Amino acid sequence: MSPVTAATPAPAGDLVLRCTNLHRHLGQGEGRVHVLKGVSFEARRGQVDAIVGPSGCGKSTLLYLLGLLDQPDEGQIEINGQRMSNSDDLARTAARGAHIGFVFQFHFLMLEFTALENVLMPMRKLAKLAPGAMEARAHALLGSVGLGEKTRRLATQLSGGEQQRVAIARALANEPAIILADEPTGNLDMKNSAMVFDLLTRLAKDHGQAVVLVTHNPEIAQRCDFTRPMRDGLFV
């Protein structure tokens, strides 16, 4: 891993994420709902996939399953060829830290920390780099999202668009193979939406990462490499 400007893109087209026949129920008793009804999906390096669909169709649930934040009731998930769906919490956590970067709709920055510290956090946990190299990479990532001047600002001192850009830098911190974004522009105005989407896709493509994003925004969806519409727990 190296500062973002010196990164060497991985070969495009490699399959990094595959899920087959995913089923997921949510709720209990009479409120139990069959949210995902046998979804299969693949993501490749350098490719941006958009999952679109009406609210409640199961797109965010699918994203959390793909990100190993949740476990399917049935079906398989493979990350970099490694089957993860039946693995234990430790293995799934390790895979998240090493291979997956998340961008959430509501930024989800840690508010007591500065922009720099937020970006440093996943690197410190993975501890692959020396402290100096971590700082250099975090500065470079924040520079690449246009926040090079605001690295020492607390998350609370940043605007919504700036927070989301920090979240993108954080998602890229450990050079994950996969970036999963849950409505990354859903909470931003048009100008910031376009900026965030451009950043996300440009940086991911530059570094050969697979981007899977969930969005309601048809303009964003159209600009992705592939659009996968979902309805009632299935791709249509």
Next chain:
Amino acid sequence: MSPNLRIAFRFLTAKKRAMMMSLSCTILGVGLFIVTQATTSGFESFFIKTMIGSDGALRIVDRIQDTMRSMGVSGAAGIQVRALEGVKYLEGIDEPRRIIEAVNEFAGVLGVSAVLKGDVQISSSFKLERAQIFGIDLAQHLRVSQLARKIVAGRLEDFGKSPSAALMGRVLADRLQLTVGDSFVINVRGESRRYRVVAIFETGLRDIDRTRLYLDLVEARSLLKKPTGATFIQMNLDDPKRAPALAARMVEMLHHNVEPWQLREVEWLQTFRALRISSAITVTVFTLIAGLAMFNTLAMIVIEKTKDIAILRSMGFERRDITQIFLWQAAIVLAFGAVGGALFGAAVTSAVEHVPLTISTLFKTDHFLVEWNPWHYVEAIATAVVMVMIASLVPARRAARLEPGDIVRGTAQ
């Protein structure tokens, strides 16, 4: 600094009010534990020190005699078998010199003194009082008591200069209205002899100061008509806590009844122990409150930080990292609370030590007695650690159990 410690510290400082509340409770818990232990132990250790300084750590008091009984053997007329029936305690020591020689062979014995004791009546020009004379060899007795340090009037050196010299307890002297240089008469078994007060002592133990009078051992033998023997042999040990073990060995080897100070003063020691336990229970409640405050703070932080927990989990932080982050918070509060509590406890103990308090019944003091014992600090901190860490485990484990998927979906329970 580890990532978990860094996060813990930031979480805590973000909740300043709650953190200050937990910290205050911990400081109070640790501090009050130290103060109460220092004060309750203060009186107890003063009593023990005074009592050992006056009456020694060990006393050989009686001779033990086995009692035998005879049994006839069935079918063998005229044949008797003698069997051990029990033991009998014969008052006093018949051969103190031999016992002293034997006792000096025991490791840890710093001094041995034979004492001849007897009940007498003392009369001055004003009054008649009952008293106990203690016949001592001064040189020997100074090695088993703090008598030299307890002289409040007169000169101890004058004691050996004349057979009529006497050391008198301060309360007894006051009651008889005697001062140094005054003479008085001892009446025993119809005989009267005149003595002179050469020094007045005050041990602080009222029972002793009101009844005790020291005479030279030779003079006491003559007065009490006991040319040999002693009432008891008093010993001083390098480690008074070892007195019971040493007493058991001496009983076995010397065949005399040996009383350690712990047995001799068992009633008072039990009273002090009950007081100490009672105060320990009270102060444990304080540390329990510190634990509850910590539980409250952490539970609040867990509720407020569920989103952060989800972020951390999504970044690869394991469940045990989350547990550690919350336990670190407790540990940080504990560390500051322990230091603050120790300083607070020391400051209050020091202040209490200067509180004027006049006691002249069981022992004599003009101020509050405290004991400066590092173990009180260790015990206070250990109690706080146990209480706070146990209280912190519940919210820490709850935080670790949160499912990141549930949190980001907004369904975390």
